Amino acid sequence: MYYQTLLTLEKKYDKKIIEKYDSWLYNIPSRISDRISIAKATNELDIEFSMAKSILEDSVSLDILERRYAIKCPECNHVIKIVSIEDLYNEINDINNCDACEFENLEITDEDIQILYKKKKIESDIIDSNNIKKNLSYTDTDSLRGFFEDKILNPNDIFYRPTEEQKNDMIKLFEKIGQKENNTTALGNQLRDFTEYVLRIVKVFESANVRTETNEIDCLVKNKLRIGIPYFLNELGSLIIVECKNEKSSPGNTYYHKIQGILNIFKSKSGIIVAIKDPTKPALKVANANYLMNGTIIVAINYEELRNVVYENLNFLDLLENKIIMLKTNATTYLGDNKVFEKK
Numbered sequence: 433m434y435y436q437t438l439l440t441l442e443k444k445y446d447k448k449i450i451e452k453y454d455s456w457l458y459n460i461p462s463r464i465s466d467r468i469s470i471a472k473a474t475n476e477l478d479i480e481f482s483m484a485k486s487i488l489e490d491s492v493s494l495d496i497l498e499r500r501y502a503i504k505c506p507e508c509n510h511v512i513k514i515v516s517i518e519d520l521y522n523e524i525n526d527i528n529n530c531d532a533c534e535f536e537n538l539e540i541t542d543e544d545i546q547i548l549y550k551k552k553k554i555e556s557d558i559i560d561s562n563n564i565k566k567n568l569s570y571t572d573t574d575s576l577r578g579f580f581e582d583k584i585l586n587p588n589d590i591f592y593r594p595t596e597e598q599k600n601d602m603i604k605l606f607e608k609i610g611q612k613e614n615n616t617t618a619l620g621n622q623l624r625d626f627t628e629y630v631l632r633i634v635k636v637f638e639s640a641n642v643r644t645e646t647n648e649i650d651c652l653v654k655n656k657l658r659i660g661i662p663y664f665l666n667e668l669g670s671l672i673i674v675e676c677k678n679e680k681s682s683p684g685n686t687y688y689h690k691i692q693g694i695l696n697i698f699k700s701k702s703g704i705i706v707a708i709k710d711p712t713k714p715a716l717k718v719a720n721a722n723y724l725m726n727g728t729i730i731v732a733i734n735y736e737e738l739r740n741v742v743y744e745n746l747n748f749l750d751l752l753e754n755k756i757i758m759l760k761t762n763a764t765t766y767l768g769d770n771k772v773f774e775k776k
């Protein structure tokens with residue numbers, strides 16, 4: 433075996449298949465080692481597509497392969513560019529025309545992105561067989577949409593990926609919250625500055641900030657990547673109202689009625705309250721009633737949750753998505769599978 437870590441897969445697949453895969457993978461020349469497709473593996477190993485997909489995905493878990501994203505022309509299927517997950521969203525927005533068929537103003541969706549694999553240079557010594565997924569029921573598709581549907585990939589991980597620099601900036605802004613400044617306005621601005629910064633990291637949020645005299649932050653959310661699967665950001669509509677509440681008091685039902693009023697003025701159907709403390713129970717009842725009556729989504733994020741975003745790598749979009757599920761189900765405890773909340 434060239435890749436010793438592949439031995440961990442011999443319990444899950446036929447030994448002969450793994451041996452064949454091992455030698456095929458090793459001998460792939462470097463000039464094409466960044467474009468290994470599931471279809472290619474299916475042919476080479478003479479196995480089912482879903483099994484090839486599963487083996488390649490397990491190889492990602494074992495750190496032998498990493499995923500690459502081939503952006504294809506929606507008109508002629510020509511591969512325009514192969515990129516990493518970090519560059520995916522920006523490239524989709526930047527690509528306008530196809531150099532093969534010369535079509536212009538292309539609208540690239542998650543169906544036009546094919547998942548490929550790239551060989552990693554260094555093989556990891558650490559074998560963690562716990563990473564191997566047990567589920568074998570993958571669909572027969574290698575599009576990004578299919579990977580979302582199979583829950584192999586989560587859109588939140590594509591749209592919220594702070595860089596190291598952004599993480600450091602977040603820490604700086606977060607630590608300013610609550611610090612004494614010369615005047616009270618500055619104190620109020622700290623939470624807002626931090627919130628604005630986090631919202632700007634979310635790639636689908638274009639923060640067109642319309643400041644009014646009453647301190648609202650208005651973010652125009654344009655979802656440029658057409659997501660075919662049901663995705664929570666689509667439910668929030670094109671305009672999300674974000675309001676920061678810096679005071680130490682909990683947002684109560686009067687505050688929620690005020691936010692609902694702002695949503696009505698802006699014809700928005702969703703609002704995010706960023707506050708130091710959790711909302712009161714009557715306020716949460718108001719939010720749930722508004723949701724049931726007219727589908728308005730108002731959720732609140734507190735200081736402790738923001739701390740987890742800053743220091744525990746909690747994905748801000750996972751947090752937001754779970755808050756929305758909590759609102760819909762009238763749940764009072766956090767439903768996310770993120771372990772950071774279970775420590776307490």
Ligand SMILES: [Zn+2]
Nearest residue numbers: 505508530533
């Ligand atoms: Zn084309």
